[in-house]
Amino acid sequence: MSESPISFSKLNLNQQLVETLARLGFEQPTTIQEKAIPHILEGKDVLAGAQTGTGKTAAFGLPIIHNLMMDASAEDREASGKWIRSLILVPTRELAQQVFDSLVSYSEDCNLHVVVAYGGTSLNVQRSNLRNGADILVATPGRLLDHAYTKTIDLRRTETLVLDEADRMLDMGFLPDIQRILKKLPAKRQTLFFSATFHDRVKKLAYQILTDPEEEQATPSNSTASTVTQIVYPVDRKRKSELLAYLIGSRNWQQVLVFTKTKQGSDALVKELKLDGIKAASINGDKSQGARQKALDDFKSGKIRALIATDVAARGIDIQELECVVNFDMPYKAEDYVHRIGRTGRAGNTGLAVSLLMRDEEYLLKAIESLLDERLPQEWLQGFEPSLIEESESERPRKRQKRSAEKQKMKSKLNIHRNRGKRS
Structure with missing residues (x-):
């Protein structure tokens, strides 16, 4: 006999907070919330281990808010100023x-x-918001250090530190910044x-x-959500964009996030899809923050069907009920x-x-399957079957060089024959 689902009130959260969650439509905690919240409340x-979409923000956010609500020393921060009590x-x-x-x-x-504090926006506005410190500061590492070095904030009394998407921060080269930040924090603190x-x-x-630490997993480490159906379609390079357009049209996908490996590739794919009558936009590192935000807003509102992104540009994108993700290029x-x-x-x-x-x-693909410890299903689509021999990206320059050398050789032979004819 299965157990009945647990409610937020059973997690010993502040009743006012539980009522707010109910009004927002949150009735039952997700797996990671149910597992992590009791440990965090205990300090x-x-x-x-939690992927995007498992409810991890609430998993650390709700108990932090609860602890701050229950702490009567909130007024001390107003008097002292600049203290950051919780840092995310x-x-x-x-x-x-x-x-x-x-x-x-x-x-x-x-x-x-x-x-909140991050780059690309006004430092002065953020300084104004931080004049009296903060109960909770959400920040990117670089911008946080900007405020720390100019003494806009003081981290010496920070009670809770959260590293969200820690693997991403390391992949993006933030380890030195994180180490500098850790030196400014008290040794005695709670870390999530x-x-x-x-x-x-x-x-x-x-x-x-x-x-x-208490170790908890929303899903097994390095795994994908069981709610996601995965499929691999082998295809020749020259027919990739054609196949993508076919899938979007024939499957009637209204909202698809497509990943490419380069910024140039994302822009080129947008042009290809538009030729096939599919509204698309790209977000990559060459786009301004405003252009990226407009593309994302248009995607969320349904004005465009395909959003083409590089891994760097897509980090942090949060789209509820996203229908489909396509790896146009496999990730390195x-x-x-x-x-x-x-x-x-x-969710x-x-x-x-x-x-x-x-x-x-x-x-x-083999590296991905090794990480996941599973084989991903493959299927050849009729009309898009890959050729038995497809020249690889590395083979193309060699073939071009070979053809160029052969042309040069033929040209030299022709010149020799012409010169002989002139002499005779």
Whole structure:
């Protein structure tokens, strides 16, 4: 006989907070919330494996808000100023804004000061918001250090540190910044470490900064959500964009997030899809923050059907009930596959992850399957069957050089014959 679902009230959260969650439509905690919240309320360090879409923001956000509500010393911060009581570090601007928005909604009935700080926006506005410190500060590492070095904030009394998407922060080269930030924090604090994947560098950082942590997993480490159906379609390079357009049209996908490996590739694919009558836009590192935000807003509102993104630009994107994710190019890092497809099949919804596989990308697929410890199903689509021999990306320059050399050789022979004719 199965147990009845647990409610938020059973997790010993503040009743006012439980009522706010009910008004927001949150009735039952997700797996990671049910597992992590009791440990955090007890003041323990937590090492949590949680992908995007598992409810991890609430998993650390709700108990932090609860503890702040129950702490009568909130007035002390107003008197002293500049103190940051809870610090949440995230890898990207987009994720910082999303976490901030969620925490503001959870704490709307509380007398808490929540601030967000990230690059690309006014330092002066952020300084003004931080004039009296903050109960919760959500920040990217670089911008946090800007404020710390100019003494806008003081981290010496920070009670709780959260590293959200820790694996992403390491992949983006933030380890030196994180180490600088750790030196500014008190040794005695609560640390919460959330990551979708756990490669060696992530584990090393976690064990360095956590003290006797409780370890919890929303899903097995380095795994994908069970709600996501995965399929691989082998196809020749020259027919990739044609196949993508066919799938979007024939399957009537209204909202598909497509990953490419380069910025140039994302822009080129947008042009190809538009020629096929599919509204698309790209987000990549060459786009301004405003252009990226407009493309994302148009995608969420349904004005465009396909959003083409690179891994870097897509970090932090949060789209509820995303229908489908497509790997137009296979990722170089197997962990990126987990992050990519974790954007669909969220919060109990079903999702679809499609990979378009060229012959010279098969080694990348093997790395993904090794990480996941499972074979991904493959299917040849009628009319798009791959040729038995497809020239790889590395073969193309060699063939061009060979053809050029042959042409030069023929040209030399012709010149010799012409010169002989002139002499005779």
